[in-house]
Amino acid sequence: MFKIVHRKALKPTVISIEVEAPLVAKKAKPGQFIILRVDEDGERIPLTVAGCNREEGTVRVIFHVAGATTKKLKYVPEGGYIADFVGPLGNPTEMEGMKRVCVVGGGIGCAIAMPIATAFHEAGCEVTTIIGFRNKDLVILEDEFRAASDNLIIMSDDGSYGREGNVTVPLKEMLAAGEKFDTVIVFGPLVMMKFTTLTCKEFGQPCTVSMCPIMIDGTGMCGGCRLTLHKDGKDVTAFACVDGPDFNGYEVDFDAAILRSRTYAEFEKHAYDEACNLFKAADEAEAAAAKA
Amino acid sequence: MALNPKKHEMPSQAPEVRAHNFNEVALGYMAEIAVEEAQRCLECKNRPCVSACPVNISIPEFIHEIKNGEFEKAYQVIYGSSSLPAVCGRVCPQETQCESKCTMGIKFEPVGIGRLERFVADWHNENTCENPIVPARRGYSVAIVGSGPSGLTCAGDLAKKGYDVTVYEALHAAGGVLVYGIPEFRLPKAIVAKEVEGLKQWGVDVQTDVVIGKTLTIDELFDMGYDAVFIGSGAGLPNFMHIPGESLKTVYSANEFLTRSNLMKAYRDDPTTPIMKGGNVAVVGGGNVAMDAARTALRLGAENVYIVYRRSMDELPARKEEVEHAVEEGIQFKLLMNPVEIIGYDNPDDKRDPKNGNVTAIRCIHMELGEPDAKGRRRPVAVPGSEEDIPVDTVVIAIGTSPNPLIKSTTKGLEVNDHGGIIVNEDGLTSREGVYAGGDAVTGAATVISAMGAGKTAAAAIHEYLSKKEKF
Numbered sequence: 001m002f003k004i005v006h007r008k009a010l011k012p013t014v015i016s017i018e019v020e021a022p023l024v025a026k027k028a029k030p031g032q033f034i035i036l037r038v039d040e041d042g043e044r045i046p047l048t049v050a051g052c053n054r055e056e057g058t059v060r061v062i063f064h065v066a067g068a069t070t071k072k073l074k075y076v077p078e079g080g081y082i083a084d085f086v087g088p089l090g091n092p093t094e095m096e097g098m099k100r101v102c103v104v105g106g107g108i109g110c111a112i113a114m115p116i117a118t119a120f121h122e123a124g125c126e127v128t129t130i131i132g133f134r135n136k137d138l139v140i141l142e143d144e145f146r147a148a149s150d151n152l153i154i155m156s157d158d159g160s161y162g163r164e165g166n167v168t169v170p171l172k173e174m175l176a177a178g179e180k181f182d183t184v185i186v187f188g189p190l191v192m193m194k195f196t197t198l199t200c201k202e203f204g205q206p207c208t209v210s211m212c213p214i215m216i217d218g219t220g221m222c223g224g225c226r227l228t229l230h231k232d233g234k235d236v237t238a239f240a241c242v243d244g245p246d247f248n249g250y251e252v253d254f255d256a257a258i259l260r261s262r263t264y265a266e267f268e269k270h271a272y273d274e275a276c277n278l279f280k281a282a283d284e285a286e287a288a289a290a291k292a
Numbered sequence: 293m294a295l296n297p298k299k300h301e302m303p304s305q306a307p308e309v310r311a312h313n314f315n316e317v318a319l320g321y322m323a324e325i326a327v328e329e330a331q332r333c334l335e336c337k338n339r340p341c342v343s344a345c346p347v348n349i350s351i352p353e354f355i356h357e358i359k360n361g362e363f364e365k366a367y368q369v370i371y372g373s374s375s376l377p378a379v380c381g382r383v384c385p386q387e388t389q390c391e392s393k394c395t396m397g398i399k400f401e402p403v404g405i406g407r408l409e410r411f412v413a414d415w416h417n418e419n420t421c422e423n424p425i426v427p428a429r430r431g432y433s434v435a436i437v438g439s440g441p442s443g444l445t446c447a448g449d450l451a452k453k454g455y456d457v458t459v460y461e462a463l464h465a466a467g468g469v470l471v472y473g474i475p476e477f478r479l480p481k482a483i484v485a486k487e488v489e490g491l492k493q494w495g496v497d498v499q500t501d502v503v504i505g506k507t508l509t510i511d512e513l514f515d516m517g518y519d520a521v522f523i524g525s526g527a528g529l530p531n532f533m534h535i536p537g538e539s540l541k542t543v544y545s546a547n548e549f550l551t552r553s554n555l556m557k558a559y560r561d562d563p564t565t566p567i568m569k570g571g572n573v574a575v576v577g578g579g580n581v582a583m584d585a586a587r588t589a590l591r592l593g594a595e596n597v598y599i600v601y602r603r604s605m606d607e608l609p610a611r612k613e614e615v616e617h618a619v620e621e622g623i624q625f626k627l628l629m630n631p632v633e634i635i636g637y638d639n640p641d642d643k644r645d646p647k648n649g650n651v652t653a654i655r656c657i658h659m660e661l662g663e664p665d666a667k668g669r670r671r672p673v674a675v676p677g678s679e680e681d682i683p684v685d686t687v688v689i690a691i692g693t694s695p696n697p698l699i700k701s702t703t704k705g706l707e708v709n710d711h712g713g714i715i716v717n718e719d720g721l722t723s724r725e726g727v728y729a730g731g732d733a734v735t736g737a738a739t740v741i742s743a744m745g746a747g748k749t750a751a752a753a754i755h756e757y758l759s760k761k762e763k764f
Contacts, residue, residue, distance in 0.1 A: 024509050038466060041557060043564040044464075068564065084464045086501040200578075216551055216565075219462045219503055221472075222698045223530035223545035237532050242697060256539040257648035263541040266646065268565035 002036075005058055007078040010140045013065040013287065015074055017048065022057030024087045026051075031093030031210070032244055034061065035218045037084040038072045045069050046215045048245075049088060059085070062140075064110035068271035070156035075279055089218045090245045093185065094208070098125055102174075103149075103183045104196055105131040106188025107138065112210060113187040114141045117148040126150050128181070130170055134191075136161035157167050160193040162176040167192065168199045175203040185209050185274065186249065190258045197249035207249035211240045213261060228253035297400035300329045302407055307620040311590050314476045318382070318410075319619055326411040330358035332396060332657040333403045340393035341405060342363060346745030347445075349373040351390055352406055358408060361481045370409060372634065375491065376441065376584030376744065378483045379470060381410025384741045385494050385611040389576070392756050410605065413537075417486055427454040428497050432758045435518040435749070437504040440468020441740045442524035442731030444491060445747030446754075451494040453755055459496060462503040465555065468526055469732075470740070472555040473547070474583050476593065481554075505698030510706070510727060518756045522725045523714060524747060527732035528696025532689055533576070537634030541649040546577070546585045546690035553588050554600070570687030572596040574654045577629055579737075582690035583614040586623045589688065597623050598682060602630040602659050602672040628672065629656040632679060636685055653681040682731060699733075711736060720750030721757075728754055 024034060035044050044191045045067075050062040063124035065074050076082055093116055101120050105113030110131050121127050127148060133139050136204035139154065139161055146152055153170045154162030163170065171184070178274075185208040186196045193209045200207035215225040225265040227253040229236045236246065276283065303319040304310070319330065332354040350369050357366035370377045386406035388394075394402030427626025430753030433456035436443045437530035445465075447457045465471050467484040488498065502508060504525065513521050532538050544552075546760045549567070552558040556565035573589040575582050578601035590597045599618070601608060604627050608615055619625070622736050635654040639645035661670035694713035707715045707723040713736055714729040716722050722729050732738055 023502065027507065029717075041564060043556070053302065082500050084502060086464075087507065089506055151664065216548060216633065217463060217472075219506070220529050220698060221526070222548040224548040224553050226532070226539065235534075237534070239529065242529070253539070258538060259376045260541055262646065262649070264566040269564075271564070 001081040001083060003081050004078055007057075012290065013064065013227045014111070014140050015065065017060045018053070018058040018061060019082070019085050020057060021087075023278055024085065025052040025057045025059050028052050028059060029092035030089035030095075030115050032088035032090050033212075033245060034059065035074075035084055035086030035089060036061075036082055036086075037085050038069055040168065041265045043243070044082060044216055044218070045086075046089070046212065046218055048115075049113050050211070050212075051118075054180060059087075060122065064108035064111070064257055066108075066272075067268050071272065071279055074151050075282055081106070083235075086218070090241060091121070091243075093210075093246055095120065095123055095125075097169070098123070098182045099265065100128075100181050101125045101129045101274040102130065102171070102184040104171065104186045104188070105129070105182060105188075106167055106192040107133060109192070109210075110140055110145070113286055114144050114148070114259070116185060116187070117145060121148040127151065128174070130167045131153065132156070132167040132188075133161070134158070136225055144292045153268065154247070166195075168195050171196065172199050174201075175199070175205055181205060185246070186210065189239035190254055190261060194254035197254070208246050209249040209252060211239050211245050211247055211252065213257060214263065217241075226239030227286065228256050295396075295398050295400070296328075296332055299332075299401045299404040299407070300325050302404075303712040307617075307622070311621045314591055316480050317447055318412055321411045323361075323411075323415070326341065327361060329404050329408060330355045330482075333359075334335065334395055336395045340395065341390040341521050344393040345390045346741045347748050349375050349390075349409075354412065355403065355405075355408060360368035361636070363412055363415045363511075364420060365418070366412045369445070370412060373386065373748075374744065375445045376487050377409055378413035378477060379406075379441070379487060379673055380744070381406055381472070382479050382483075382632050383474060383611075385601060385739060387612045387762055389741065391637070394492050412530055417483075424493055426493075427452065429456060430454040430758070432456070432519045432761075433517060433551065434520045434521045434522065434754060434758075435513045435546045436524065437510075438462075438524040438731075439466040439488070439498060439586060440524055440526050440731060440743065440745035440749035441470065442462055442750075443468065443522065444488065445744040446522045446524060446728075446751045447496045447729070448491050448494065449748055450754060451491065451496045453751075454757070455755075457496045460502040460504050461500045466498045467498060468524075472551045474740075475550065475588050476559070480585065490723060503698065505702045510699065510703045510724070514726070516614050517657065520728065522720075522721070522747070522754065523699060523729040523733055523749065524643060524725065524731045524743065524748050525699055525733045525735045526698055527693035529694045530689070531692045531694060533631060533691065535631060535633055537636055537651070538689070540634055540636040540651050542651045542686045543634055544568075544686070544688045545608055546581045547693065549585050549688045550581070550588060553592065555635065559588070559592060568592045568686045568751055570595065572598070572683060572688045573688065574626075574631075574682060574684040575690055576596045576600045576654075577686045577690035577692075578608040579690065579692070580608060580610045580614055580739075581737075583610045583618050583689045585690050587618055588592070589686070590623065590727075594686075598626045598684070600626045600629050600631060600654065600682070601622055602628065603669070603722055604628055607669055626656065626682065627752065628660050628661070629680070630672065631656050635681065651685055651687050652682045652695075654687055655681050657678055672688065695736065703727075718749075719753035720746060721753060726757065
């Protein structure tokens with residue numbers, strides 16, 4: 001059992017938790033992830049490490065309440081326990097030799113982008129950050145991004161906060177104006193990563209994407225997280241858990257990844273609706289409290 | 293009394309019943325039948341069965357005890373050589389091991405050694421609940437990486453000798469392939485849990501949720517004070533065929549398909565982890581894992597389940613009983629066929645059609661058996677122009693695995709072969725002092741019992757190594 005020692009709702013559906021897991025806290029590096037189960041017989045879900053406190057032996061993860069498991073996790077209180085928390089898994093983000101980077105985050109992907117931006121900043125890199133959200137209400141971690149960035153650009157789809165448009169708009173402007181980064185590193189929905197990669201490609205700008213596919217064990221056993229990479233004119237199978245999660249955006253077959261990500265869409269929707277039903281009273285109480 | 297030329301039948305659930313449930317297929321001998329079967333053993337002097345057992349169980353001795361109705365004594369004989377009797381009695385390929393060398397088998401059917409082993413183990417589990425007398429501690433500790441058959445065997449042998457043993461398991465439950473791979477209907481999880489509990493009574497500490505190579509490295513285990521390490525981390529990454537369509541939505545590796553159903557309990561009516569159920573399913577491969585996947589798919593509600601295998605029935609590498617069970621249950625064998633492409637649904641007018649990316653068929657080419665290869669198996673050769681589409685909704689690929697890279701990549705000086713398998717000597721010693729390895733991490737995908745044999749060999753070698761070592 002692993003204790004949730006700290007819990008903070010960044011938004012009603014975006015929660016930050018710190019979990020007591022000393023072995024993971026000692027090792028975890030930016031870009032790595034953990035797998036957790038909320039309870040016995042629960043599903044295993046991967047979440048990216050958002051930071052750790054090595055002295056206190058805690059690991060921070062930020063999650064978006066999007067499915068049945070994250071719904072359950074949302075209602076584990078501070079001081080409560082979850083069944084499993086294992087990691088750190090995957091490879092850390094490559095930072096060696098980087099001096100100027102552009103971190104791009106989309107929506108909940110910003111929860112992953114923030115610790116990476118911070119890590120680059122702390123390593124002495126010049127960090128340009130572009131983060132995008134659907135609207136003003138969904139903006140998260142702005143202060144943390146500001147502290148980590150030499151230049152922060154906030155976008156919203158509807159123009160309700162920052163500039164209007166998606167993240168590729170300012171990226172394209174910068175690249176067209178002759179900006180060059182050691183890498184552009186992208187975190188967010190697959191479609192957003194696909195188009196950010198295409199924008200980079202247009203200008204020959206190297207681009208790294210952080211893949212978060214369906215996964216079970218996270219240790220290279222099940223093969224569920226496989227991706228197709230186009231490498232040297234050949235299609236190669238790679239596993240996000242042991243070969244990733246970061247990949248060269250130019251090589252990733254995004255269309256195949258997008259299809260695979262929807263494999264259980266129907267099941268997930270059904271499970272989420274059931275979980276919502278289960279936590280209906282709690283949700284209503286929360287909504288009422290927010291109003292008051 | 294005249295000798296019965298045939299083995300006593302194993303009572304089993306009827307095929308038409310068991311095809312729709314996940315309960316164990318084989319039900320086990322009753323005591324009277326076990327004693328009668330034991331009577332068939334000639335207790336011959338040269339004991340060929342013992343040397344054909346990877347862990348050298350004293351087979352005639354335990355059968356002798358069964359004849360006398362001394363079932364607990366029989367259990368103790370087996371337990372002296374095997375830490376997991378209830379598991380081995382169920383999953384060992386006895387027909388190629390002990391029973392293949394049985395003297396009775398020269399003229400008649402061999403003694404049902406596996407069935408008797410299972411009977412004895414089940415009898416013990418039901419009737420005995422003594423706590424073992426744990427031997428005095430030796431003051432040395434050993435870390436075991438992985439709680440599969442090799443790790444549990446090594447842990448059991450060392451704990452019985454008085455070593456402090458910790459088993460590190462990456463997943464949330466102990467048992468390795470015995471819990472994520474082998475299905476409930478062939479090896480009930482309760483039996484594995486019972487065997488693990490048995491080891492805990494010997495003082496073995498099991499730590500789940502620790503990935504060696506990630507959470508801790510081999511070097512850190514030594515820093516923590518362990519005196520020796522055994523790596524039994526299993527096979528790892530599933531192999532794919534590298535044909536078009538393998539990234540389609542309803543294409544699984546056997547590891548994923550079985551893990552979802554077994555470890556994550558997707559077979560239940562209200563699972564938290566989803567799995568594709570129903571429709572037509574093609575399983576590619578002919579080993580035990582392929583049989584397990586096919587029979588799981590059937591129980592999940594598939595209408596037609598096909599085994600697609602590129603050789604013929606005679607070359608199927610699976611355990612004989614599993615093939616027989618699969619045939620009885622109605623699994624259809626598409627033999628001498630090799631997949632060349634997996635075809636998926638694609639609605640050109642609607643990119644968001646939820647059916648996009650679902651498998652619709654597997655395209656296979658017919659094969660002929662040609663000249664024998666280096667292993668003596670006849671090599672299958674494609675017949676040009678003989679492609680045929682089999683309409684299916686799900687494809688499960690069960691063509692083996694490659695060793696997991698996590699430990700190798702984080703352990704300096706640990707040598708591996710071209711296939712990524714850890715290199716060991718005859719004692720299971722790796723290229724690093726105090727580090728031993730065995731099971732699929734060394735050999736690539738093999739059997740439970742050969743992994744147990746390797747765990748046993750390594751335990752003996754670790755005991756010898758630590759006996760010579762001065763404790764500071």
